[in-house]
Ligand SMILES: Nc1ncnc2c1ncn2[C@@H]1O[C@H](COP(=O)(O)OP(=O)(O)OP(=O)(O)O)[C@@H](O)[C@H]1O
């Protein structure tokens with residue numbers, strides 16, 4: 001069907017078929033990726049030290065965004081541990097710090113704290129806060145940006161996938177991403193994840 005549709009480039013119906021086939025392919029790929037991640041999470045019980053990951057990422061991001069002269073300040077509890085895989089933690093924090101650097105005026109602050117165990121959750125809770133001093137986002141903008149491909153500021157490069165990946169990964173670990181306003185004036189992105 002896709003081949004037939006592709007052979008009729010000027011037929012609007014054929015174009016619709018191609019468009020729908022693209023969306024289906026995308027959805028299948030997403031479901032497979034989700035299944036792959038979910039399966040892995042139940043098998044591997046790894047624990048990752050958070051402070052070294054955050055410190056290394058901050059230094060890397062400072063270099064990547066060197067031309068903008070953004071300073072990244074890190075306060076990380078050295079005892080903080082993530083109940084999950086290191087690459088997933090790097091992916092989540094990396095996306096948030098990359099955004100903070102892209103939209104900051106001059107400052108980014110990262111805080112890693114362990115919460116008192118919440119009786120409604122099993123085990124420790126880990127909180128990773130990424131603040132910047134940029135223009136931030138209004139409550140309605142915050143609602144929009146966590147969706148795949150949604151970008152509000154086209155003046156900076158990006159595909160608009162970063163935050164949706166963070167939301168999805170955090171969700172797979174039973175955690176969440178919250179967006180708010182930072183004391184520095186810009187966006188506050190707060191990751192709540194299972195600790196160890
Ligand atoms: N720290 C921030 N300050 C202001 N706006 C932000 C911030 N972080 C994200 N946004 C807004 O949310 C949108 C979505 O962010 P997201 O990380 O998903 O995409 P991106 O950074 O544009 O692209 P990508 O992450 O795929 O390179 C951004 O385009 C921007 O409009």
Ligand SMILES: [Mg+2]
Nearest residue numbers: 099158162163
């Ligand atoms: Mg991004």
